[in-house]
Amino acid sequence: MTRFAETIGDAIVAAVRAVRDLWLVYVGTVAGLVRKSRVPHRGEVARQLYAIGNRSLVFVIVTLGFIGMVMTYEACLQLSRVVGDYTQVGPQYLRLVISDFAPTLTALMLATRVGAGIAAEIGSMKVTEQIDALRMSGVLPIDYLIVPRFVASVIMTLVLSTVGGAVMYAAGGLTAQYSFGVNPNNFYGLQFVRPRHVVMMIVKALSYGAAIPVVAGFCGLRARGSSEGVGWATTAAVIGSSFAVIVLDFVISAAALFVTGGDL
Amino acid sequence: MRQAVANVGAGALRVAEEVGGIVILTGQTLRALVPPRVDTRELVKNLYKMGNRSVPIVVLTAFFAGGLMTLQTGPFVKKLGATALAGWGAGYAVLREIGPILIALMFSGRVGANNTAELATMTVTEQLDGLRALAIDPVRFLVVPRVLAMMVMLVALTVIGDLVALTGASVVGHAMLDIEWSTMFHSFADNLRPYDFLHGVYKSIAFGAAIAMSSCYFGVTVRGGAVGVGRAVNAAVVAAAVSIMLLDFFLTYLTG
Numbered sequence: 001m002t003r004f005a006e007t008i009g010d011a012i013v014a015a016v017r018a019v020r021d022l023w024l025v026y027v028g029t030v031a032g033l034v035r036k037s038r039v040p041h042r043g044e045v046a047r048q049l050y051a052i053g054n055r056s057l058v059f060v061i062v063t064l065g066f067i068g069m070v071m072t073y074e075a076c077l078q079l080s081r082v083v084g085d086y087t088q089v090g091p092q093y094l095r096l097v098i099s100d101f102a103p104t105l106t107a108l109m110l111a112t113r114v115g116a117g118i119a120a121e122i123g124s125m126k127v128t129e130q131i132d133a134l135r136m137s138g139v140l141p142i143d144y145l146i147v148p149r150f151v152a153s154v155i156m157t158l159v160l161s162t163v164g165g166a167v168m169y170a171a172g173g174l175t176a177q178y179s180f181g182v183n184p185n186n187f188y189g190l191q192f193v194r195p196r197h198v199v200m201m202i203v204k205a206l207s208y209g210a211a212i213p214v215v216a217g218f219c220g221l222r223a224r225g226s227s228e229g230v231g232w233a234t235t236a237a238v239i240g241s242s243f244a245v246i247v248l249d250f251v252i253s254a255a256a257l258f259v260t261g262g263d264l
Numbered sequence: 265m266r267q268a269v270a271n272v273g274a275g276a277l278r279v280a281e282e283v284g285g286i287v288i289l290t291g292q293t294l295r296a297l298v299p300p301r302v303d304t305r306e307l308v309k310n311l312y313k314m315g316n317r318s319v320p321i322v323v324l325t326a327f328f329a330g331g332l333m334t335l336q337t338g339p340f341v342k343k344l345g346a347t348a349l350a351g352w353g354a355g356y357a358v359l360r361e362i363g364p365i366l367i368a369l370m371f372s373g374r375v376g377a378n379n380t381a382e383l384a385t386m387t388v389t390e391q392l393d394g395l396r397a398l399a400i401d402p403v404r405f406l407v408v409p410r411v412l413a414m415m416v417m418l419v420a421l422t423v424i425g426d427l428v429a430l431t432g433a434s435v436v437g438h439a440m441l442d443i444e445w446s447t448m449f450h451s452f453a454d455n456l457r458p459y460d461f462l463h464g465v466y467k468s469i470a471f472g473a474a475i476a477m478s479s480c481y482f483g484v485t486v487r488g489g490a491v492g493v494g495r496a497v498n499a500a501v502v503a504a505a506v507s508i509m510l511l512d513f514f515l516t517y518l519t520g
């Protein structure tokens with residue numbers, strides 16, 4: 001009984017500590033962003049923009065393209081059983097793509113690719129004591145390592161969400177046209193999209209873009225031991241940043257529902 | 265220009281090498297299964313570590329995913345005054361697509377990445393060579409139990425996750441959109457067919473195999489210390505994510 005209580009207590013203490021440390025990394029990142037003079041030169045941000053954005057482009061296009069085809073296929077299949085009227089599929093699909101699927105699925109893909117990459121890189125630096133060397137040289141590791149990735153990830157998540165959404169929509173349109181004979185004139189329509197859906201997409205993409213590097217960087221900085229520690233850190237980063245995306249999606253969607261009074 | 269062509273070619277060659285390596289490892293795994301002698305202790309250990317310990321994260325993810333589906337479809341359904349259809353949209357999306365895919369992605373992050381890290385650490389510390397020196401086949405001893413455990417447990421977790429996601433959909437529908445529990449239940453019961461559920465389960469078998477093979481492949485082929493381990497884990501989760509999406513597409517077309 002005592003041991004059981006101890007186990008639970010340990011878990012709670014560890015969780016509270018982790019949340020506090022994560023919060024400190026976040027505050028450190030924002031503080032580093034505000035003190036512009038301490039941010040490393042622009043070349044580093046540009047390099048991260050390339051590493052996070054351009055290098056993920058093919059990955060995002062392939063995955064979102066395929067999932068876009070699947071989603072339209074499933075939606076049309078279901079409609080063919082129930083109503084048999086495809087005129088609303090495209091515009092409704094576009095509404096969902098903009099307000100939810102494009103930013104969330106792109107961010108989930110980036111959480112695996114970029115989150116794991118950041119944690120592996122920073123974790124390797126941690127276990128080879130390069131982080132300690134940075135600290136000894138009077139450089140804050142967060143300013144030097146996480147801030148450029150944070151800036152790059154916020155920008156690139158929005159950009160890639162836009163690209164991914166367009167690919168998803170186009171792939172869905174082609175599937176609907178060739179598998180179910182839906183007229184493209186009916187599929188490509190903007191009548192259900194409201195400005196608030198676009199605002200939601202931007203808010204979601206920016207929040208995910210901010211969450212991924214902070215969670216992944218936090219996991220990387222916590223790496224201990226040698227190669228095993230790096231592996232653990234990378235695993236934790238993938239899980240943590242994917243879960244952060246899902247929870248943020250839920251919170252933002254619920255808040256939007258509340259703000260718009262149920263008329264999403 | 266020549267540089268760009270060279271880069272594309274190098275990328276294609278790398279992808280081909282990885283796919284080929286995964287296929288070869290799959291072949292070796294299948295061959296090791298022909299007289300089905302599996303190390304039972306290793307199998308049970310992996311089943312527990314990969315399945316039981318993943319339940320919390322899968323339950324949380326599935327709950328939020330189900331709630332999200334109601335949040336996305338609910339307002340539209342309410343506007344049309346057809347709350348009886350709320351469970352149709354949410355349930356159909358959860359059982360056939362969102363449930364299996366999200367659970368597989370989380371599984372790949374937790375179990376697949378972890379497995380790559382473990383195997384990669386063993387590889388860089390030359391434990392695999394040690395096994396070979398003792399005339400123990402690493403594929404038979406390490407890879408086969410892990411592959412079996414992942415395939416079994418992803419299916420089990422998908423079944424649990426589907427149930428939790430439908431619960432999440434009902435809770436969110438009740439709390440945020442004032443849809444009665446009974447309305448939601450009848451909406452599920454009337455509009456969802458057993459095949460919708462099975463369709464998701466079939467997919468999760470394939471996803472489990474893909475996650476297992478890619479994570480084991482990148483684990484046993486790692487090179488270069490701690491940096492290499494991080495890179496291997498990264499490559500494994502990316503490969504798993506791509507193969508989940510591709511398999512999802514082909515399975516949806518093939519099995520309708």
